[in-house]
Amino acid sequence: MNKVKELLEAGEPALGTWVTIQHPDVSEILSTLPFDWLMFDMEHAPADISTLETMLPAVDEDHVIPFVRVPWNDIVWIKRVLDVGVKGILVPYVSTKAEAKKVVNACQYPPRGIRGVGPRRAINYGEKDREDYYDRFEGNLVIGVQVETPEALANLDEILSVEQIDMAFIGPNDLSANLGVYRQFASSKYRKAVDKVLATCKEKKVAPGIFSGDPSEITAQIKNGFQFISIAADYGSLRSTYANILRELREIG
Numbered sequence: 001m002n003k004v005k006e007l008l009e010a011g012e013p014a015l016g017t018w019v020t021i022q023h024p025d026v027s028e029i030l031s032t033l034p035f036d037w038l039m040f041d042m043e044h045a046p047a048d049i050s051t052l053e054t055m056l057p058a059v060d061e062d063h064v065i066p067f068v069r070v071p072w073n074d075i076v077w078i079k080r081v082l083d084v085g086v087k088g089i090l091v092p093y094v095s096t097k098a099e100a101k102k103v104v105n106a107c108q109y110p111p112r113g114i115r116g117v118g119p120r121r122a123i124n125y126g127e128k129d130r131e132d133y134y135d136r137f138e139g140n141l142v143i144g145v146q147v148e149t150p151e152a153l154a155n156l157d158e159i160l161s162v163e164q165i166d167m168a169f170i171g172p173n174d175l176s177a178n179l180g181v182y183r184q185f186a187s188s189k190y191r192k193a194v195d196k197v198l199a200t201c202k203e204k205k206v207a208p209g210i211f212s213g214d215p216s217e218i219t220a221q222i223k224n225g226f227q228f229i230s231i232a233a234d235y236g237s238l239r240s241t242y243a244n245i246l247r248e249l250r251e252i253g
Contacts, residue, residue, distance in 0.1 A: 001140060004036055004228075005088075013227050013229060015036050015229055016036055017233060020044070020233055022055070026055070027040075027056070027058045028058035031059050038067065040066065043069050056084060066087060067086060067088035068088075071092075072091075073092070073099055073102055073106075079115050082122065082141075085122040087141060087142065089107065090169055091144070094146060094147070094159060095149045097161070100160075100162040104143060104162060107143055109134060112138070142167060146169045147175065150178060157203075160204040166207060167207040168209065169208075169211075169228060179193060209228030209229065209230075210226050212231060
């Protein structure tokens with residue numbers, strides 16, 4: 001069973017981080033920490049299938065579950081990342097019920113969906129039983145959709161009514177920008193949108209998720225009901241760590 005899926009279904013938080021630096025050292029180092037998941041970003045980071053496949057073997061999947069944010073709601077991208085063995089998928093810019101159904105259909109094998117059958121690394125190149133993978137994979141996959149637009153907020157009840165959607169994720173930058181209040185996270189317009197996502201997720205029994213650029217906010221986010229929570233990203237954490245050290249040293253000097 002997918003550890004993250006179990007946590008979300010139990011109403012527990014699942015903590016992870018964004019991976020954007022394309023080197024297996026990064027995923028291996030992060031796997032030594034008690035994260036629940038790692039999100040390999042293919043939307044904004046310079047990742048492709050080849051770099052993703054070189055980074056995944058470095059993940060200790062007994063403890064950390066690999067996720068991918070695909071570049072777009074596209075059957076080919078979804079099929080290819082699932083074939084290399086990720087256990088969770090996040091799809092950006094899902095704003096209608098039809099788009100949510102498209103996500104689920106791309107993740108499921110016929111007759112339920114339209115995913116082509118060729119799992120490759122997902123079955124360890126033939127070491128795992130194909131029929132067993134076919135029968136069990138969908139029950140172990142976490143499917144997430146991003147809520148980023150006013151249209152998505154208006155259609156949220158319908159979007160989260162689509163079966164097999166496990167998680168609705170807020171990217172604060174995109175959501176606030178599309179609401180016309182870019183990074184004004186204290187604005188009533190943004191807060192109202194967040195509250196709507198939390199309330200609708202609770203009603204539909206879908207896990208709410210959010211990206212947190214400020215680790216000091218995470219405890220409050222968990223108390224508010226968020227479950228799938230990102231603790232910043234690799235590049236930001238790398239820079240801020242050295243920036244803080246240098247700031248102290250310069251002040252001392």
